[in-house]
Amino acid sequence: MDDSKTLNLNVRKDFPILSKKILEKKDLIYFDTAASAQKPNTVINETNDFYKNHYSNVSRGVHTLSVESTFRYEDARKKVQKFLNARSENEIIFTKSATEGINLVAQTFYEKFMQKGDEVILSLIEHHSNLIPWFFLRDKYGVVLKFANIQPSGQIDIDHFDSLFTNKTKIVSLTHLSNVFGTELNEKVINICKDKSVPILLDGCQSAAHLKIDVQKLGCDFFVFSGHKTYGPAGIGVLYGTENLLSEMPPYQGGGGMIGDVSLEGASYAELPAKYEAGTPPLVEAHGLGIAIDYMNKIGLDNIIEHENEITKYAFNKLNEIDFIEIHGGDNKRNSIISFNIKNVHSHEVSSFLDVEGIAIRAGHHCCQPLMKHLGVNSTARLSFGVYNSLEEVDKFVIALHKCKEFFNK
Amino acid sequence: MNDLINDLYQEIILDHGREPRNFGECDPHNKSADGHNPLCGDNLKLTFFLNDQNVIEDIKFTGEGCAISLASASLMTEKLKGKKIEVAEEIFKDFTNLVSGTDEDLKVLNEEDSLYALKGVGGFPMRVKCATMAWHAFNQALKD
Numbered sequence: 155m156d157d158s159k160t161l162n163l164n165v166r167k168d169f170p171i172l173s174k175k176i177l178e179k180k181d182l183i184y185f186d187t188a189a190s191a192q193k194p195n196t197v198i199n200e201t202n203d204f205y206k207n208h209y210s211n212v213s214r215g216v217h218t219l220s221v222e223s224t225f226r227y228e229d230a231r232k233k234v235q236k237f238l239n240a241r242s243e244n245e246i247i248f249t250k251s252a253t254e255g256i257n258l259v260a261q262t263f264y265e266k267f268m269q270k271g272d273e274v275i276l277s278l279i280e281h282h283s284n285l286i287p288w289f290f291l292r293d294k295y296g297v298v299l300k301f302a303n304i305q306p307s308g309q310i311d312i313d314h315f316d317s318l319f320t321n322k323t324k325i326v327s328l329t330h331l332s333n334v335f336g337t338e339l340n341e342k343v344i345n346i347c348k349d350k351s352v353p354i355l356l357d358g359c360q361s362a363a364h365l366k367i368d369v370q371k372l373g374c375d376f377f378v379f380s381g382h383k384t385y386g387p388a389g390i391g392v393l394y395g396t397e398n399l400l401s402e403m404p405p406y407q408g409g410g411g412m413i414g415d416v417s418l419e420g421a422s423y424a425e426l427p428a429k430y431e432a433g434t435p436p437l438v439e440a441h442g443l444g445i446a447i448d449y450m451n452k453i454g455l456d457n458i459i460e461h462e463n464e465i466t467k468y469a470f471n472k473l474n475e476i477d478f479i480e481i482h483g484g485d486n487k488r489n490s491i492i493s494f495n496i497k498n499v500h501s502h503e504v505s506s507f508l509d510v511e512g513i514a515i516r517a518g519h520h521c522c523q524p525l526m527k528h529l530g531v532n533s534t535a536r537l538s539f540g541v542y543n544s545l546e547e548v549d550k551f552v553i554a555l556h557k558c559k560e561f562f563n564k
Numbered sequence: 565m566n567d568l569i570n571d572l573y574q575e576i577i578l579d580h581g582r583e584p585r586n587f588g589e590c591d592p593h594n595k596s597a598d599g600h601n602p603l604c605g606d607n608l609k610l611t612f613f614l615n616d617q618n619v620i621e622d623i624k625f626t627g628e629g630c631a632i633s634l635a636s637a638s639l640m641t642e643k644l645k646g647k648k649i650e651v652a653e654e655i656f657k658d659f660t661n662l663v664s665g666t667d668e669d670l671k672v673l674n675e676e677d678s679l680y681a682l683k684g685v686g687g688f689p690m691r692v693k694c695a696t697m698a699w700h701a702f703n704q705a706l707k708d
Contacts, residue, residue: 177566177568500629500630500631501604501630502604502606502630502631502632502691502694503573503630503631503632506569506572506688506691507569509688510566510568510569511566517604518603518604518605519604519605523605526605532604532605532606532628532629533604533605533606561569561573562573562578562631
């Protein structure tokens, strides 16, 4: 390692999976946190404990276990509210995933505020989960979709974005942190939406665990993220929405838990947030997400971000020195994500080769096929870091990359 | 070097991955299908000419993909050219078993076969789709 540099944070022991040996002998180097983060002991133990000692359905019964379950579920909502700095718990809707959150907004926002011919602005760097829910509106209702161009840096082209607005633009939906480039959305983009009084949804899947989120300061109207990318369980997502909008939009799904009063002639709906939470929610997963937030808070988000920034910078500089590596995106700041290719070697080959070295990276289109087309590549390899990674791992990765290049170009 | 990697990337695979044979479009052709791996975006277009004796007279493909998917498509076209459909279907079944890690009870393929080089894919379950993409396109073309 260069300059015998080490980082202050060493939390590897908190993550039991990281002691797993790949193919029985290689230490696991997990560089795929952007796909899903590994889970600390506290999350694993606390979700176990929920099932062992407190489990029942939430918000329904009056017995002891129901009270204990409901307390944990609602306590998780409070933790998420603080984590995002939302004004009220009523603005925190639990979903099964960030994807569900975007679908919820697309469907219910359309129903309340849009009609045929109205416009939605998206961009070229969006994940499929922030494209397809809007494609549904285009296909079913004749909504017009517009896509902001990106600059070589990976940032949205502000002038082009600004030029897309018309008096029919009803909502904007963009990624807060690109899952391919690791670039953060320019705040000017949000300001433009504010100036034009057009609501904006931020897809925070990649940002929630790698940037400090303050939805009020950001000024977004909706923000979604998933539990599993923030060291919590899969199967839980969060939709933040301003109370004004969430109050006006209709319910998404019908079922138990979201009603006020029901007769055979009709029903009234529950107040926020229950209005959007039909059916038994992923209650244990919500609790697990709350515990994951506790875990991040205990280490300190600032410390986590600093740690990841050091590793990202270190890895970027190492990769940048290698002539057979092509890094995607510009030279602006990357947050825990670097996409690259080994020249003349498909990312699948890179990933399989690294796998037997114990190194997990993502290869493919990263659910961003329109962006891949724009980049003129079929797929890329992606490194993504979490709180548990180290500079030593980057060094081992770089050695493996050289071996990989040698193997495929022999 | 790791055995798994050497099994997966045998010389013949690397060779066909770098220089796929029968790359292009058959002219004329009366059968075609697109193969696509939605997980990674790899894709190919397969065309072939089936004569009135049900023999595959010519078969070609174009597309982009990893070494495994290109090599598999390339080796497939070499193997299927000149074969009767009934035989080709048997080979398809054997091949699918082979790359899924079950090389017992193979009816038409044996270790002498170049397609046997793809057996190593069995050690990488997530890569099986790469190896079978061209074959599924072939199967699809027969159905259409």
